[in-house]
Amino acid sequence: MPRGKPTTRGIKGAPDILPERVAAWHRVEAVTHRLMAACGYLEIRTPVFEKTDLFVRSIGAGTDIVDKEMYTFEDRGGESLTLRPEGTAPVIRAYLEHRLGTRGPLCKVYYLGPMFRHERPQAGRFRQFHQIGAEAIGLGTPAVDAEVLALLTHLFEALDVRGLTLELNSIGDAVCRPAFRERFAAYMRGRRAELCPDCHVRLERNPLRILDCKVERCQAVAAEAPKPSAMLCAACEEHFREVQSLLALLKIDFTLNDRLVRGLDYYTRTTFEFVNPTLGAQDAVAGGGRYDGLVEEMGGPPTPGIGFAVGMERLVASLPKGEAAGVPASTGVFVATLGTEAFRSGLLLLQDLRRRGVRAAIDLEGRSLKSQLRSADRERFRFALILGDEELKAREAVVRDLKTGEQAKVPISRVLEHLLAILEG
Numbered sequence: 099m100p101r102g103k104p105t106t107r108g109i110k111g112a113p114d115i116l117p118e119r120v121a122a123w124h125r126v127e128a129v130t131h132r133l134m135a136a137c138g139y140l141e142i143r144t145p146v147f148e149k150t151d152l153f154v155r156s157i158g159a160g161t162d163i164v165d166k167e168m169y170t171f172e173d174r175g176g177e178s179l180t181l182r183p184e185g186t187a188p189v190i191r192a193y194l195e196h197r198l199g200t201r202g203p204l205c206k207v208y209y210l211g212p213m214f215r216h217e218r219p220q221a222g223r224f225r226q227f228h229q230i231g232a233e234a235i236g237l238g239t240p241a242v243d244a245e246v247l248a249l250l251t252h253l254f255e256a257l258d259v260r261g262l263t264l265e266l267n268s269i270g271d272a273v274c275r276p277a278f279r280e281r282f283a284a285y286m287r288g289r290r291a292e293l294c295p296d297c298h299v300r301l302e303r304n305p306l307r308i309l310d311c312k313v314e315r316c317q318a319v320a321a322e323a324p325k326p327s328a329m330l331c332a333a334c335e336e337h338f339r340e341v342q343s344l345l346a347l348l349k350i351d352f353t354l355n356d357r358l359v360r361g362l363d364y365y366t367r368t369t370f371e372f373v374n375p376t377l378g379a380q381d382a383v384a385g386g387g388r389y390d391g392l393v394e395e396m397g398g399p400p401t402p403g404i405g406f407a408v409g410m411e412r413l414v415a416s417l418p419k420g421e422a423a424g425v426p427a428s429t430g431v432f433v434a435t436l437g438t439e440a441f442r443s444g445l446l447l448l449q450d451l452r453r454r455g456v457r458a459a460i461d462l463e464g465r466s467l468k469s470q471l472r473s474a475d476r477e478r479f480r481f482a483l484i485l486g487d488e489e490l491k492a493r494e495a496v497v498r499d500l501k502t503g504e505q506a507k508v509p510i511s512r513v514l515e516h517l518l519a520i521l522e523g
């Protein structure tokens with residue numbers, strides 16, 4: 099073991115979520131679970147690590163994620179493992195391994211949890227970050243696309259997140275994508291000199307991956323590249339038209355963005371992002387799309403699918419102000435006691451309250467009544483139960499409403515019942 103001072107610093111880009119922020123996360127999680135259940139999605143929990151090969155196959159060698167960002171290590175058995183950089187590949191792996199496709203025509207699952215990428219830490223980008231994701235596997239109809247987009251819209255509505263823009267595009271399929279790819283590659287070859295060294299390699303291996311490049315001048319070249327939406331085949335045109343018509347029916351606003359192009363071949367047709375313009379450079383709160391070629395790419399039968407991932411850090415940052423700060427409403431009972439006998443009776447009442455799930459606390463330091471009441475206020479308790487040896491002799495306690503200042507004397511035998519009643523109200 100190295101000697102010297104023990105470290106008190108965590109890993110850069112892997113922030114702690116401190117107690118005062120957790121309330122906002124709980125709310126996001128609770129709303130997600132409720133909404134997913136309402137929409138017929140079942141939760142799936144896959145491990146945070148998988149065999150490295152799973153991600154190399156599904157995300158693809160030559161992508162920034164696989165080449166530069168994965169946390170890959172050899173375990174003690176010499177096997178190469180990787181902390182999951184995203185959630186779709188593990189879900190498809192589980193879908194195939196457990197034959198989830200045999201349970202019905204459409205398998206709808208969702209997940210919630212940490213992902214890991216070794217990126218340069220900056221505002222809105224983390225090395226451990228959290229995603230809510232959903233996958234609908236088995237059907238390729240436009241109605242599934244519309245349902246997925248409606249679900250995301252409901253999620254943002256339920257959390258009162260406003261001002262997000264849905265950007266939508268279609269990138270074609272196995273029929274029309276090859277011609278697009280050809281024209282795209284020809285264009286990029288023409289502007290080869292302007293591209294970064296990494297993109298020269300991409301140009302040889304898979305030109306569409308130039309779209310993933312984060313170098314500014316490559317992005318400028320990419321912005322002027324041919325667009326897949328202009329080259330859709332009739333079936334893709336029809337699919338895209340129907341998705342838009344269903345969104346209009348459901349009154350879900352969107353804008354078309356033909357720069358939303360994914361670099362990987364198994365992505366097909368509908369692709370989308372929800373953008374929050376107030377978040378700065380990292381403004382995409384959610385993104386996703388169809389991946390009709392992915393299940394087959396991963397060794398399964400040809401199976402259409404669509405999914406999305408929501409960045410939870412960015413979602414929490416998009417919550418209405420007070421909520422993100424996590425100021426809780428005042429709740430529960432602070433048991434303030436004075437004297438040894440009162441403390442012992444107070445402990446019993448505290449136990450009864452907690453057993454019934456009521457948030458309750460008692461002073462453990464023997465402080466003055468005044469400072470006990472001060473901390474009850476600071477910790478946002480709604481009521482104080484005041485118990486002194488005097489009150490005890492009279493078999494009474496004082497119940498004070500810390501919000502209104504009103505107080506009442508209540509017989510000790512009825513104090514629990516009384517507290518439970520006023521907490522209900």
Ligand SMILES: [Zn+2]
Pocket residue numbers: 293294295296297311312313316
């Ligand atoms: Zn580049």
Ligand SMILES: [Zn+2]
Pocket residue numbers: 270271272273274275330331332333334335
């Ligand atoms: Zn097509």
